[in-house]
Amino acid sequence: MPEVDLGITPLRELNGTLHNLPADTNETHWIVDNPAGRHAIAAGLDAPLKVEINGPVGYYCAGMNKLATVQVHGSAGVGVAENMMSGFVHVSGDASQAAGATGRGGLLRVDGNASSRCGISMKGIDIVVKGSVGHMSAFMAQAGNLIVFGDAGDALGDSIYEARLFVRGNVKSLGADCIEKAMRDEHKAAVHDILTRAGINGQIDPSEFKRYGSARKLYNFNVDNAGAY
Amino acid sequence: MCGIVGLFIKDPALEPELGRLTARMLETMTDRGPDSAGFAVYGAGTDGQTKITLRGVAADAIEETVTAIESAFPGATAVLHDTHAVVSLSSGDASHLGDWLAENSPETEIVGRGSRMEIYKEVGLPADVASRFGLATMRGTHAIGHTRMATESAVTTDGAHPYSTGQDQCLVHNGSLSNHNNLRRVLRREGIAFETENDTEVAAGYLSWRMREGMSLGDALEVGLTDLDGFYTFVVGTENGFGVLRDGIACKPAIMAETDQYVAFGSEYRVLADLPGIGQARVWEPEPATVYFWER
DSSP states (O other), X not given: OOEEXXXXXXXXXXXXXXXXXXXTOSOOEEEEEOOTTOSSTTTTOOSSOEEEEESOXXXXXXXXXOSOEEEXXXXXXXTTTTTOOSSEEEESSOBOTTTTTTOOXXXXXXXXXBOTTTTTTOEEEEEEESSOBOTTTTTTOOEEEEEESSOBOSSBTTTOOSOEEEESSOBSOBOTTEEEEOOOXXXXXXXXXXXHHTTOTTSSOGGGOEEEEEOOOSSSOOGGGGGGO | OOEEEEEEEOXXXXXXXXXXXXXXXXXXXXXXXXXXXXXXXXXXXXXXXXXEEEXXXXXXXXXXHHHHHHHHSTTOEEEEETTEEEEEEEHHHHHHHHHHHHHHOTTOEEEEEESSEXXXXXXXXXXXXXXXXXXXXXXXXXXXXXXXXXXSSOSXXXXXXXXXXXXXXXXXEEEEEXXXXXXXXXXXXXXXXXXXXXXXXXXXXXXXXXHHTTOOHHHHHHXXXXXXXXXXXXXXXXXXXXXXXXXXXXXXXXXXXXXXXXXXXXXXXXXXXXXXXXXXXXXXXXXXTOOEEXXX
């Protein structure tokens, strides 16, 4: 399997090589060493590759990911897996702000904490955070699932549309139009399914989570509020 | 944008490395701030002596000014660093130097004063600025640095950070303040002087004012959360300490690392990547609206 040392190989060369692999390539498993917090490592992949990165990455790692599996053995900077379409991104450390932002599909797993605005404007991605998430997480979230084993910071799910948020710990505060909802069997099954896909089923009982979602009061203009504008 | 770096050394064995490590951190932040760069270094001090960092319009101009200072203030010594000079003189003489400069060398600016702090800043790429002043060879207990991408005011040396907030105190800022014009008017009425139209200078002046009115730096930062409107990550240096504050929504990036040897701050992890023992360091993002402070 190819091994690339980013202390030697320029990052553009690595990303260019990964983007230009032919569809029938046998080189499907890549190791990247010495990332040293560089930005946009393994961004824009669109093939069923596996890329393992040994160390901390900077901004937008695995951004726009499609089909690929990206494993970060370390922490990730701002916007890991932002706008992911499909595939699997796994961060063994912490993730910075806006993890999984605007993601349309695929699965993001963070074993540590994710900071503020995790899952902001998510549009179908599933995100599992084994630690806690920071303030304004799932802001304007539209679709997909955010599962948090720990706590959530201020204004969780502010202005949320139809995404589902599952938090096991405390929620510091809920954002505008986000409310707690009943955790029915179908939701436990959904959590079970996502944890299974994330490779961490059996660690947590899905019934320990509380579910949060949209009160749907902000969908349409309410004429009673006209005076406020 | 803008980039911030900070290094606070806990283990004296690392003090000779302060300048070299800070220079490297500063250069890494070039992409976040190619317009100007500056840094404050807390080095050795002598009892009864005050160090004043002066900035001239050019290297030969500051050399002339320094020669004149040495004859006007017997006992004063100076070290030249490109366009800057660090003048050490008795604390009594130090209080007269401002008036003397106004009369004899009005184009020379006082960038900072204190018993240990030296401040250097110029327009240009961070690596060039660091090498002009010889940052890599400087030693000390802590340093903070800034690379600027100008937004609120022009690319000038006056607009470069750090800004001094008082004796041995300085501030660097990533972000932009929205109420700096109003706050500047308020602070001018309180007798705080401003040299530029820069928003960070207002934040520095605000902290100076609060501390002049008797607050500790920590308390001044705390009330600043209410009075300073905008985006900011601040890193402040004091004679013995180093503090960090982010605005309530943590708009600007910040990451910190701590080992037995040091506490380090960077706008991005890349800044920290070359520090000794970073693999074993505790690395975390400072919480919004929370004052962090280290002292030795």
